[in-house]
Amino acid sequence: MMTATTVKERSLLGLKGLDRSEITAILDRASYWDKQTEKLNPVLASKFVSNMFFENSTRTRFSFEMAEKRLGAQVLNFAAAASSVEKGESIYDTVRTLESMGIDAGVVRLKPTGVLQQLSEKVSIPLINAGDGNNEHPTQALLDMFTMIKTFGEIKGLTVSIIGDIMHSRVARSNLWGLTEMGAKVQFCAPDNMKAPELAEHAPYVTMDEALKADVVMMLRVQLERHAGGMIKSAEDYRTHFGLTEERAARLGSGTVIMHPAPVNRNVEIDDAVVESAKSLIFPQMSNGVPVRMAVIERAIR
Missing domain, CATH: 3.40.50.1370 (Aspartate/ornithine carbamoyltransferase)
Structure with missing residues (x-):
């Protein structure tokens, strides 16, 4: 089981405060994945990742999903528009529910600034910021x-x-x-x-x-x-x-x-x-998003 320190270290809530060596490590690993000729490299075959999008973003979600599936992870996609969040369930309760079901990491996108940081302090799984308010999109x-x-x-x-x-x-x-x-x-x-x-x-x-x-x-x-x-x-x-x-x-x-x-x-x-x-x-940027997100997801749960 991951310790609280390990969970915090494996989460990616933002780049502010992340040092050069950590950023370089992620980019180097992205380069490794970028060079792989096989699309499927199932190093996370036994892991479950949930994409929890409380704010719409087709491109970002597809990029994360592609990265997760290329690593062999089992993917659960969650969209707030079709969820009980609209009926009053809090973002916190939703994340805790999915955590209780056994996911190994959560990719979260939401509108309110500061909520993701609060969530990270209350759950025991790594969280990856897919965009939060006007704060960060690491x-x-x-x-x-x-x-x-x-x-x-x-x-x-x-x-x-x-x-x-x-x-x-x-x-x-x-x-x-x-x-x-x-x-x-x-x-x-x-x-x-x-x-x-x-x-x-x-x-x-x-x-x-x-x-x-x-x-x-x-x-x-x-x-x-x-x-x-x-x-x-x-x-x-x-x-x-x-x-x-x-x-x-x-x-x-x-x-x-x-x-x-x-x-x-x-x-x-x-x-x-x-x-x-x-x-x-612009289009190479989109292509490069997949190996980068592979590196970030692997860092979170492998």
């Missing part, structure tokens, strides 16, 4: 870093611009913590009402022109529903001022690459032609 940042390593050879010394709604972005936060720990320089670019002032001491805010001079230009998804709330005037206005248009993409350096956590609002944060351009690593 496996997204790990797959982003893995993509950068495959492209540039290493992360140390890279300049990475993260452009978009920093205030609400868990992707921006996990990348900030992980990339800076690995020796990259992170800088943000955002509309004034989408900045996260508390992060300014860790990464400077720069103009769009300055952001385009980076080695990696990482665009964030625009939540178009915020248009109704007045955070953006319109999708076209956002594209004009902060979108990676074809004109802006043409000004990127010869070695600069484009990234995006997906799904992409084409012709809003990135023009359609730029998504499909030679500089775009």
Whole structure:
């Protein structure tokens, strides 16, 4: 049986506070899985993993499920929309119920910030953060870093611009913590009402022109529903001022690459032609998510 310390060490709640050696170990193991020619490597054949998604995310859930099945694990998929959570059962009760049934690890995605940390202190199985509120999305940042390593050879010394709604972005936060720990320089670019002032001491805010001079230009998804709330005037206005248009993409350096956590609002944060351009690593990022998540799941329960 795992001790409390072991459970805590094997959980992945975020990248903030995770040291370089631990991040490197995960990325090295991801590289191992990436090189395997057999799709099925049943090292977790006797293990049960539950994907507990209290917030919708088709791509992330499919990526985790693919990773789990490639490792041979038995997978239980849980969606809050079809569960008793809608009838009043708490997130805590749901996780405890699945724990009681014998799962070996839980992959959790939820909207409230801070709840996952509280859950981790009350259960005796490792938990993996698949995105919690505006806090962190650690496996997204790990797959982003893995993509950068495959492209540039290493992360140390890279300049990475993260452009978009920093205030609400868990992707921006996990990348900030992980990339800076690995020796990259992170800088943000955002509309004034989408900045996260508390992060300014860790990464400077720069103009769009300055952001385009980076080695990696990482665009964030625009939540178009915020248009109704007045955070953006319109999708076209956002594209004009902060979108990676074809004109802006043409000004990127010869070695600069484009990234995006997906799904992409084409012709809003990135023009359609730029998504499909030679500089775009958006689809390789999705591919790299599977070996990265294999490494994280294996770390949790093997």
